[in-house]
Amino acid sequence: MNKKVLIVGGVAGGASAAARLRRLDENAEIIMFERDEHISFANCGLPYYIGGTIKERNKLLVQTPDSMMKRFNIDVRTFSEVTNIDPISKSVSINSKEKGLYNESYDYLILSPGAKALKPPIPGIENDKIFTLRNIEDTDYIKAYVDKKDTKRAVIIGGGYVGVEMAENLCEIGLEVTLCEAAPHILSPFDSDMVVMAEKVLIDNGIELILNDGVKGFTDSQDHVDVILDSGKMLKGDIVILAIGVIPDTAFLKNSGLEIGPRGHIVVNERMETNLEGVFAVGDAIEVVDFITKEKTAIPLAGPANKQGRIAADNICGIPSTYKGTQGTAIIKVFDLVAASTGANERTLQRLNVDYKVIYVHPISHASYYPDAKQMSLKLIFNEEGKILGAQGIGYEGVDKRIDVIATTIRLGGTVDDLAELELCYAPPFSSAKDPVNMAGFVAQNVLAGRSHMVAWKDLDKEEFEDFILIDVRTEQEFNNGHIEGAVNIPVDSLRERLNELNPNQTILEYCQVGLRGYVADRILSQNGFKVFNVTGGYRTSSNVAFNPEKPIKSEEQKNEKNSNITVDPDTQVVKEE
Secondary structure (H helix, E strand, O other): OOOEEEEEOOHHHHHHHHHHHHHHOOOOEEEEEOOOOOOEEOHHHHHHHHOOOOOOHHHHEEEOHHHHHHHHOOEEEOOEEEEEEEOOOOEEEEEEOOOEEEEEEOOEEEEOOOEEEOOOOOOOOOOOOEEEOOOHHHHHHHHHHHOOOOOOEEEEEOOOHHHHHHHHHHHHOOOEEEEEEOOOOOOOOOOHHHHHHHHHHHHHOOOEEEEOOOEEEEEEOOOOEEEEEOOOOEEEEOEEEEOOOEEEOOHHHOOOOOOEOOOOOEOOOOOOEOOOOOEEEOHHHEOEEEOOOOOEEOOOOHHHHHHHHHHHHHHHOOOOOOOOOEOOOEEEEEOOEEEEEEEOOHHHHHHOOOOOEEEEEOOEOOOOOOOOOOEEEEEEEEOOOOEEEEEEEEEOOOHHHHHHHHHHHHHOOOEHHHHHHOOOOOOOOOOOOOOHHHHHHHHHHHHHHOOOOEEOHHHOOOHHHOOEEEEEOOOHHHHHHOOEOOOEEOOHHHOHHHHHHOOOOOEEEEEOOOOHHHHHHHHHHHOOOOOEEEEOOHHHHHOOOOOOOOOOOOEHHHHHOOOOOEEEOOOOOEEEEO
């Protein structure tokens, strides 16, 4: 007997499940229900259409009901909202614009209702100048509004991926943009020592960035909205974009007997099955397993949703298939800067009391002698056994492929030894003979083998570093162009001849520009009996760290050179440049 499969919701999870089902079973009856008009669209591209990078609206439409019918023989019913599931009769209730109220039976059911924009009960939030961005309809409303000639100021609430992308795109079309984030930093997958680079780029491009300050309320003032922050600061916006996160769109399932997690997500097993017979769930509405920590979590990303849809379809068609977890690999463009991450960050590991080590490298994107090589920053997080727990990369070229390589290594259970051993493409326009991924592996290997004695700038407030001498092992010219306050300049090439200037009973902290010469200095000093720590990431990383003002670890460049660092005004919490 031919199976009948109902799919609730399209976009990444539902549409991929539908197409996979048809490719596996030509005779199955497949019906897809979509509450709105569009079943499959590029929601990650919506900010770029608003900002004009994507010129044609129809480029956002991945599949239409007609194309799904013609190619896959799938009955797509738009403007059809599923309102209830009856697992006893194996049927769903539908409220259709065309057919009214009716029921439809199923042999198998795939739930892909997605998530909706979080809209908390903040006073004044119901205002026609306040928008969320989640679908094509939202996009049309926002684009029409920002294209009006009297729209000049935008306030973005929330510094996640959508908030940052909207800030950039509205800035690109000439609006004055303020981005507010309640947390200390934007882009939560990144640690603070990395994300400050992205924050500086936003500021350099004219965006006012306000951190650590949430929204207390909104007031309508006819031609604009007043945004009142917790600090008392008031902002004016002709348009306000709420981008403070999403919640699973699962309220219609509460009386179905479906198991729902503590934050409203559908609970599934590794086969994407729910607790109800024949019912599967995929996409942003489900609870997943974190690939690194093995904790239950929710990570709303398009790539995992597509894979989950395929896995659900496989299992319905008798092909054993499992989902092994989400590691949260993601990337964002911030004007010309690129930021990418995969796996766990330090905050997550600290919350779970997981021991880890961190190294930083600042390699260049391709061979230095080939024109236009650009420096990047890579952060690698790993444990005592060498297992890779996470990575973050920020730069202007080549960041994406390095994080992709590390993400692949993580997925295959690799270690820092594997990073060191990887044989990757090399030609001068594309990389170096020692790829940045290899370099990260080399540095991590040295740390684990005890050949390198690493410490991070942010850890220098520990008691063991109270009595130390700070040495800058760069050249005299580099030192004079900017250095850490209190540092003594002993270039690495002169270090052997000047060992007698150092106290063998005193801890030595030393740094270079990015860490490589610091490692050489570490080997010289440690083999001559000194207790030495090389500051990982070197001077370049120092400008990304918020130093304790009570400590003498602060660069002259940070104090004196314009645009060298980012600080937060203690009274207004407005991010500014020193």
